[in-house]
Amino acid sequence: MKIVVPAKLIPDLVDELAIDATGTALDSTWLRLIINEFDDHAIEQAIILKERSGCQVTIVSPNVEGVDDMLFATAAKGADKLIKVNGNFEAGVNNHALARGLVPLIQELQPDLILTGVQAHNDMDGSLGALLAEYLHMPYVGYISSVSATSNQVTALKEYPGGLMAEIEIALPAVLGIQAAEQPPRYVAISKVRQMMKTVAIDEYEIPVFDIHGGATVSRMFQPESAEKATMFSGDIDETSNKLIDVFKEIGVL
Amino acid sequence: MVMSAISHKPSFSETFLSSLYQVENGERFRNCLQCGSCSGVCPFGYLMDYPPGRMIAGLRADEFDLVLETDTVWMCVSCYACAQICPSKIPVTTGLMTRTKEELLLAGNVPSELQSALENSQRYGNPMGESPRKRADWTSGIQPQITILGRDRQPVDVLWFVGDYPSYHPRVQSVTKALAKILNALGINFGILGPEENSDGDTQRLAGEHGLFEMLAEKNGRVFSKYQFNMIITSDPHAYNAIKNEYPAMGISYPVQHYTQFLAERIEQLKPFLKNEINATVTYHDPCYLGRVNNVFQEPRLLLESLPGIKLIEMPHNRTTSLCCGGGGGGMWLDGFQWEKAHVRLSEWRVREALTMGANILAVACPYEPPRFEDAIKTIKEASSLSVKDIAELISDAL
Numbered sequence: 001m002k003i004v005v006p007a008k009l010i011p012d013l014v015d016e017l018a019i020d021a022t023g024t025a026l027d028s029t030w031l032r033l034i035i036n037e038f039d040d041h042a043i044e045q046a047i048i049l050k051e052r053s054g055c056q057v058t059i060v061s062p063n064v065e066g067v068d069d070m071l072f073a074t075a076a077k078g079a080d081k082l083i084k085v086n087g088n089f090e091a092g093v094n095n096h097a098l099a100r101g102l103v104p105l106i107q108e109l110q111p112d113l114i115l116t117g118v119q120a121h122n123d124m125d126g127s128l129g130a131l132l133a134e135y136l137h138m139p140y141v142g143y144i145s146s147v148s149a150t151s152n153q154v155t156a157l158k159e160y161p162g163g164l165m166a167e168i169e170i171a172l173p174a175v176l177g178i179q180a181a182e183q184p185p186r187y188v189a190i191s192k193v194r195q196m197m198k199t200v201a202i203d204e205y206e207i208p209v210f211d212i213h214g215g216a217t218v219s220r221m222f223q224p225e226s227a228e229k230a231t232m233f234s235g236d237i238d239e240t241s242n243k244l245i246d247v248f249k250e251i252g253v254l
Numbered sequence: 255m256v257m258s259a260i261s262h263k264p265s266f267s268e269t270f271l272s273s274l275y276q277v278e279n280g281e282r283f284r285n286c287l288q289c290g291s292c293s294g295v296c297p298f299g300y301l302m303d304y305p306p307g308r309m310i311a312g313l314r315a316d317e318f319d320l321v322l323e324t325d326t327v328w329m330c331v332s333c334y335a336c337a338q339i340c341p342s343k344i345p346v347t348t349g350l351m352t353r354t355k356e357e358l359l360l361a362g363n364v365p366s367e368l369q370s371a372l373e374n375s376q377r378y379g380n381p382m383g384e385s386p387r388k389r390a391d392w393t394s395g396i397q398p399q400i401t402i403l404g405r406d407r408q409p410v411d412v413l414w415f416v417g418d419y420p421s422y423h424p425r426v427q428s429v430t431k432a433l434a435k436i437l438n439a440l441g442i443n444f445g446i447l448g449p450e451e452n453s454d455g456d457t458q459r460l461a462g463e464h465g466l467f468e469m470l471a472e473k474n475g476r477v478f479s480k481y482q483f484n485m486i487i488t489s490d491p492h493a494y495n496a497i498k499n500e501y502p503a504m505g506i507s508y509p510v511q512h513y514t515q516f517l518a519e520r521i522e523q524l525k526p527f528l529k530n531e532i533n534a535t536v537t538y539h540d541p542c543y544l545g546r547v548n549n550v551f552q553e554p555r556l557l558l559e560s561l562p563g564i565k566l567i568e569m570p571h572n573r574t575t576s577l578c579c580g581g582g583g584g585g586m587w588l589d590g591f592q593w594e595k596a597h598v599r600l601s602e603w604r605v606r607e608a609l610t611m612g613a614n615i616l617a618v619a620c621p622y623e624p625p626r627f628e629d630a631i632k633t634i635k636e637a638s639s640l641s642v643k644d645i646a647e648l649i650s651d652a653l
Binding site: 014015030034184186187188189190191192193194 | 356359360362364366369372373376377378383384385387463464465466468469
């Protein structure tokens with residue numbers, strides 16, 4: 001079985017995000033990128049399937065800063081083939097555009113199964129998995145937390161709100177949006193990643209024309225604005241404690 | 255009749271043992287008497303499936319794979335007590351325990367708390383996952399302004415390697431600010447690396463992640479080579495240990511002192527500034543990587559004895575027999591794992607000892623310790639009279 005995992009690097013929230021001069025996009029000067037956590041789970045699920053039944057796993061990711069390190073780490077986990085996707089990403093990468101750009105590559109790879117993160121925090125135009133399925137004319141099931149595979153179908157657990165789970169059989173080829181792998185993404189020792197850097201090659205694929213239509217149009221981007229602020233008590237411990245007690249009495253919890 | 259040697263594929267135990275021989279003084283693993291001292295002195299040896307002595311027995315019995323089926327080596331806090339007590343001076347901590355953790359880590363058997371600390375160290379250069387850009391935020395408002403070498407582009411006498419917890423941990427930042435105040439009072443021409451500083455990597459190394467240690471050391475080495483300074487001082491005994499004992503093998507070699515050594519050398523210069531009396535009974539906790547590992551016992555005591563009003567007393571476990579706070583060897587990032595196994599905290603043991611001796615202040619000199627001991631104090635009812643102060647804070651209070 002062949003599995004393809006499209007994975008994205010997205011803004012890392014470790015630093016405060018800034019908005020650029022246009023007021024419609026993030027300022028990329030200091031922006032760090034990190035693998036989308038759900039994609040990390042999709043990669044883990046693919047590696048689990050490989051360990052269980054010997055699949056071939058290909059990781060595909062747009063060529064942005066940090067992509068090589070991310071891909072080498074997936075090789076250290078067990079991915080067989082790494083492909084970085086080049087294109088004119090200057091005007092941003094929306095999921096409609098990315099999905100369309102990936103279609104010829106994925107058709108060439110002829111996967112039985114496509115696993116990708118069910119969502120990313122910067123998805124503004126729907127999730128990548130559903131769009132890929134649409135353009136590839138394949139079935140899509142999202143919010144998956146476990147996958148087992150036979151040669152022509154998979155059985156997947158889909159999560160619903162309220163703790164409900166459904167076991168779904170899906171004919172292949174198919175696209176699954178992964179909510180969580182069966183186990184948390186594994187750790188790989190740095191020495192293994194460094195070894196991959198020396199021994200593994202990353203293939204490249206060029207999206208000839210990166211067509212961005214279909215994505216959301218951002219008219220204004222802004223920091224969250226506070227509507228109502230907390231009341232801060234000042235004074236010594238006794239004073240502030242008494243004020244707090246008064247408030248508790250007022251709202252009826254004391 | 256001549257018998258030819260039968261060749262065989264070496265077993266895992268044999269391969270592992272020969273890797274131990276490569277460690278400094280590793281040939282001493284041949285000299286193990288099986289006296290059991292290492293297992294007995296280990297603070298968590300009593301609950302390990304294979305404490306150090308049994309691990310060596312397992313190696314000799316060609317059954318080391320059984321050791322790797324258990325996870326209790328993650329209870330090892332790399333406190334060096336086993337290596338210290340060993341009559342054959344076998345490098346138990348740096349060899350056996352660290353190499354075993356490395357094997358588990360390579361096999362992907364890592365407790366999840368530790369995994370995130372290692373991933374953060376790799377990604378952000380600190381185990382807490384803080385932004386590298388905020389590494390020097392603690393300096394804000396300090397006067398005179400602290401020199402950041404990458405920003406101010408001027409040579410300094412002393413490069414202060416601040417470290418992870420001193421840079422980011424809110425409790426330990428007050429120790430860092432205290433040390434800055436002392437260095438300024440003494441008129442030391444010093445600077446820091448700020449956002450360019452990475453974790454020293456020593457605790458990651460002792461948690462079995464040697465590749466990560468090398469990566470962090472290389473990054474620090476490259477930054478050191480960009481700037482002009484005469485020596486390095488550290489807030490952190492682990493950073494001191496790494497730069498003194500581990501970095502030189504990677505071609506990164508600089509004179510380095512822990513801040514207690516640096517200040518003890520300048521005690522006569524410091525004394526006139528020590529004016530405020532601190533009326534307290536103080537006991538000093540020797541950090542493993544300052545004391546037992548690097549034999550720095552006198553300098554911290556000299557500094558404490560110089561403080562007006564202080565009565566310095568010793569706990570039963572002092573100097574080479576000091577107890578570990580529980581933070582070393584990855585213990586700092588395994589609190590949940592270790593609590594599940596042990597239902598005790600090493601830091602509580604130490605706090606109880608300080609209380610028994612009648613101390614009001616538990617003095618420390620390692621950034622892992624203020625938060626660990628203060629958390630322990632919160633869990634012990636009768637401990638509220640005890641406060642934890644880094645030596646730098648006590649000196650700063652006396653200024």
